Structures are given as structure tokens and as C-alpha cells.
Amino acid sequence: MAHRIHHLNCATLCPQGARLINGKGGLFAKSILSCHCLLIESNEGLILIDTGFSVEDMQSTGRMGLLIAKAMNPVMDVEQTALYQIEKLGFSRNDVKHIVLTHLDPDHAGGIVDFPHAKIHVHEKEYSAGTEPCTLVEKYRYRSQMWQHNPDWQLHRVTGERWFGFDSVHVLNNRLQDLLLVPLHGHSRGHCGVAVATTEGWVLHCGDAYFHQSEMDLDKPRCTPGLSLTQMIDESSRADRLHNQQQLRSLKRDNPDITLFCSHDHGEFETCSACPPIYLKHV
Numbered sequence: 549m550a551h552r553i554h555h556l557n558c559a560t561l562c563p564q565g566a567r568l569i570n571g572k573g574g575l576f577a578k579s580i581l582s583c584h585c586l587l588i589e590s591n592e593g594l595i596l597i598d599t600g601f602s603v604e605d606m607q608s609t610g611r612m613g614l615l616i617a618k619a620m621n622p623v624m625d626v627e628q629t630a631l632y633q634i635e636k637l638g639f640s641r642n643d644v645k646h647i648v649l650t651h652l653d654p655d656h657a658g659g660i661v662d663f664p665h666a667k668i669h670v671h672e673k674e675y676s677a678g679t680e681p682c683t684l685v686e687k688y689r690y691r692s693q694m695w696q697h698n699p700d701w702q703l704h705r706v707t708g709e710r711w712f713g714f715d716s717v718h719v720l721n722n723r724l725q726d727l728l729l730v731p732l733h734g735h736s737r738g739h740c741g742v743a744v745a746t747t748e749g750w751v752l753h754c755g756d757a758y759f760h761q762s763e764m765d766l767d768k769p770r771c772t773p774g775l776s777l778t779q780m781i782d783e784s785s786r787a788d789r790l791h792n793q794q795q796l797r798s799l800k801r802d803n804p805d806i807t808l809f810c811s812h813d814h815g816e817f818e819t820c821s822a823c824p825p826i827y828l829k830h831v
């Protein structure tokens with residue numbers, strides 16, 4: 549049976565200043581940023597890559613906190629949650645057996661509480677940053693309420709595997725060769741991309757390694773001022789973040805058949821969603 553991969557937008561963030569953030573629209577208009585997630589059907593059950601916010605988060609800003617709610621201005625719409633969309637596809641929350649997180653920021657990890665039977669895969673450095681925050685940025689960005697339910701964590705570290713010149717680690721060991729965690733540290737201490745082998749070639753979910761598709765422009769990489777500032781405020785290491793962006797552009801230049809996208813560029817999400825369905829390469 550072919551195993552379909554779905555592109556889901558599991559939250560929409562609308563900070564003020566569309567022109568400064570999206571690069572178009574009014575100066576004071578609301579911008580649109582998606583939370584691009586993947587849902588993978590597999591022999592290992594459903595696998596979710598990033599979650600967006602939880603159902604509870606869409607009913608009250610209590611868990612995400614007022615500061616984050618004000619800065620991100622999320623659309624409070626329960627129908628955008630991963631759980632709602634997964635049930636609409638005919639599955640149940642218990643079908644989700646694995647969640648792979650690019651990092652632990654609330655807009656990426658808030659939804660893990662909706663899937664109590666899932667193993668939560670994350671890089672060990674990101675787990676440390678989230679559970680034992682060291683810097684001021686780490687103390688304000690993570691919300692320990694989001695893992696108060698004591699999830700079933702599975703921590704990963706790289707052990708020498710390589711993927712197109714990047715470090716990598718198989719998320720499900722030998723059970724599923726098509727799914728790799730690709731460390732892209734810099735946005736946060738243990739931030740990673742997630743690579744998936746599909747019938748249409750490799751897909752790399754770059755998480756927050758970049759924010760705007762123009763940053764991956766091979767001739768003239770650039771970013772809007774609003775998203776440049778956002779990335780600088782959040783970064784754990786500017787040198788690593790910029791180095792990774794350079795490496796991602798090289799990957800794109802040398803391998804035009806690899807599809808790259810990030811979490812928050814809504815245009816990239818729309819492009820991916822409009823493409824014909826894709827499936828896991830191996831069954």
C-alpha cells in the first residue's frame with residue numbers, strides 16, 4: 549500500500565507589519581506565517597513532523613503565554629490544529645505513533661499534548677535547551693507547560709551518518725530508512741531539519757533554519773527586515789545559523805531535485821499543497 553505524505557498548516561501566525569515581514573502588503577496590515585507540518589502514513593503508524601499548537605492552545609493563550617500570543621498573534625482556530633485535521637482525514641489521535649520535532653518552540657511543539665500515544669523525537673541538545681534553559685532567550689522562548697504531561701521522549705544524537713554532506717541520524721533506526729533528523733543548529737540550540745525520501749525525491753523540512761523563501765535564492769539571497777530581526781532575536785548562534793543557510797543553498801544548487809521548505813513561509817506551503825500527492829519512497 550502506498551503511504552501518502554500530507555502537507556498540513558497547523559497554525560497561522562499574523563504579527564503586525566505585512567510589508568516588513570512578508571515583503572508585501574500594508575505597513576500596518578497583518579502578515580501571514582504558516583506552521584508547515586508533515587503527516588506521513590507509514591507501516592509504523594502515522595508520523596507527524598512538527599505539530600503547531602494544541603486544541604487547548606486554540607481556546608486560550610494560557611499555555612503559550614501572553615508574550616508569545618501578542619508577538620505571534622496566532623489565529624485562534626481549532627480547525628487548524630493537527631488533531632482536527634488528522635481526524636478530518638479519517639484517523640484518530642491514537643494512530644499517531646511518532647512525532648518528530650524540528651525544535652521545541654511553542655508553535656512547533658505545542659500540539660504534542662494532543663497525541664498521548666506518540667513517541668516524541670527530538671535532538672538531545674534541544675531537549676536540554678527546553679528542559680534546562682541556560683540563556684535569557686531559552687528562558688523566555690520555551691513553555692514547560694507544553695510537556696507537563698510527561699511525554700514519551702526519544703532523544704537523538706548524531707553518530708557519523710551523513711546525508712548530502714550534512715550530519716544526520718535515522719529517526720526510527722532501521723525500521724524506516726526514509727526519515728532522517730538533520731541537525732541545523734543555530735535557530736535554537738538543538739534545532740534540526742527533517743529529511744523524508746519520497747516517490748518524487750527527497751524532501752527537507754528545514755523548520756526555522758530560514759524563514760522566507762528568498763533566503764534560499766541562489767543568485768541574491770535576502771530576507772525581509774521583519775523576519776531578519778525575528779531570526780536574530782531568537783537565534784542561539786548567528787554563525788551556525790548563517791553557515792547552515794549557506795549549506796542549504798549549496799544543497800539546493802547541487803541537487804535541484806531535493807524539495808526544501810521552511811515552517812513559516814506561507815507561499816512555500818501553498819506551493820507544496822498545490823503539488824500532486826507524494827508518497828514514502830519505500831513501503
Ligand SMILES: [Zn+2]
Nearest residue numbers: 653655756811
Ligand atoms: Zn517557528
